[in-house]
Amino acid sequence: MSRAQPRRDAFWIGTAIAILLVALLSSRWLLGDTPGQMHFDARLAPPSLDHWLGTDALGRDLWARTLAGLSLSIGVGSLAALFGTLIALGMAMLAMLGPRWDALVALVIDTLLSVPHLILLLLIAFALGGGTQAVIIAVAVTHWPRLARLLRAELLQLRHAPYIVMSRALGKSRRFVMAYHYLPHALPQCVVGALLLFPHAILHEAALTFLGVGLDPSQPAIGLLLADAMRYLSSGAWWLGVFPGLGLLLVVLSLERLSSHWRHAL
């Protein structure tokens, strides 16, 4: 086996997972109105050929709703992860401006890390009145500190690297050093960081929605499907919780796998 084999495997697995996620993400548009269509003669129907994953209390197809929910989660999760990563990158770059800025950034990071972030998430999402925007902001604002700490440490090491010292000595501006030395060094870490944030963001979006301060209850979000399922578990409608739960697990595990492959690849 050649030394390139693991890399090639990683590439193919990564590609397969990425295709799966893109397919899930686009399913919302392909499904159209189907997730909301009610079939009053098939309420709380167990899985069958007509409804592969069964139906909910209003006779809506759970397969369509799970796909739409995962699509929504991936959409919201990716935006939240993107914004979280941008904040982290911005803060890490800020720390490079000087010791005072560095101390300030470190203080903010430590403060945020000292508060349980589910509580912060709830507070921010509630204060913003719930909804898609609120969830994206809440997840982004609470999930950047770990990545920012990592990036800051990376960049701090770089500060005394010979090529940076030489660049400064040659009279290059701080902006030049930031844009041409620090940023290119931090970007690969950012990509991996964003991928690692992604499953967290999805899980927390689902958690917030489950707790009632997330997405609008009229949308088929995974958190809402799970919250709805809780009500009917005791009457035996197991499919309402199992399939959306498994779907969420599958997406989150796929993302974890993808990010670990990329980390090795990079």
Place this chain on the structure above:
Amino acid sequence: MALDSRTILLGLALSCVTLANAAEPKDQLVMAIGGEPEQGFDPLLGWGQYGNPLFQSTLLARGIDLAPQPQVAIHWSLSDDRLTWTLTLRDDVRFADGTRLTADDVAFTFNAAAKAGGRADLSVLQNAEAVDSQTVTLTLREPRITFIDQLMTLGIVPSAARENGYADDYGRAPLGSGPYQLVEWQEGEQLIVERNPYFYGPTPPFERLVFLFTGEDTTLNALRAGDVDLATLPPALAGEIPSDMQRVVMESVDNRGILFPMQHDEGKTADNGAPIGNDVTADIAIRQAINLALDRDTLVDVALEGYGRPAFGPADGMPWSDPDETLAAPDLEQAIQRLEDAGWQQRDGGLRKKDGQTARFRLTYPAGDTTRQRLAEISAQMVRPLGIEMQPTARHWDEIQRKAIHQDAVVMGFGSHSPQEIYYLFHSAHSGNAFYNSGVYTNPSVDDHLDNAQRAASAEQANRHWRNAQWDGETGYGVRGDATWAWMVNLEHIYAADSCLDLGTLGIAPHGHGWPITANLLDWRWTCN
């Protein structure tokens, strides 16, 4: 003589059983019936507007047959010109601090409520006056047939002139002469009340009541854990009541429907800044078509799980509602014809358009209310084949008041034992009065009918005018007239109660988020030891 260990254990077990049997009868009842009042327990600001305000007593009460019964007042009469009420009070009514309730307190309450302008509309009251300590007269500016309802619903507060009297924070520390007094209120969590030792009526059956303010899911979990004795549940969860509890179904006049904004959007706003008007729902063809498209039987079967009946008006079955006020619905063909005639054109099965306006609007419902959510989602699906898109949107009540109430269609609920509510809902004078007439409906003919009803000499005469306001052959607020609402269902209220709790004979509940079940609280009994 030595006893063997088995005998000792048996003796211990028996003594435990004996002790348990000899235990005090249940003195605390835990309830989760919802309905936490935002403005506190102040009758002048709307607390107890449907009667039985728990902390306060009323001059009269409604019997199960809805006829007035004596409470604080033992005699009452109305003058021949129908302008002066004279009431004689009991002499043994005391507030929870032991001080006597007198005619001064009653006069103060009515005068202050008239000034406060809360949900109790006393604008017709000219003056309330204490003739002596036990006699009070209430003088009206003009005859008003529904004024007697204020005597049955307005809780009496202590006069501000007395030491422990009414003050601005009264709603958080209410002093009244009702069966219970407030011990602690943790807003958003729970309310604890205890017997008022000076209550003039029969001793309330439970020493302490705890009201938990929980959401639907938390209530269900608390029921399953055995933490509550009585809880209200939405119809969607009626099947989830634990098998060791009893399901209590209470008849009601509580309805749910879609309240339409009636004005065009001309950039106007209400006093609180809430935008007024919606160009789609302001078109009568849209409102009539929606009324024709709704399959109310299916709404009852699916959204209410069968616990209710179809609704075509705000007071179906009441003497002030027209019994002919129904529609042969669903009738999609007629609904489509109505839209086509009005110029709402549809292309390729898409949404209808008229003068560049698309037939799309938000259908707002309060977040956390499963029943209204279901009604919104199902009705949106029923209306979609017409080429009209209603977008179900969840908002919290405060957001509804700030943004949605006059510009979105809203899934609303009302239902009262009094036709007074009809006056509030459809008279132009009450446009934008809190939740009343929030669609800003104005129709001079309807106003005239409503005013004539209020001036009528008898209930029978008044009922004729109330019914004419709904449909007089040419116009009206009802589904055959301006179709100001698309009424959907009348609810049955569902409670899960401990099997040891005997709730006596329940009346017919008005709207009122859980509290109406406490109307006959003094008749409740705990039947187990």
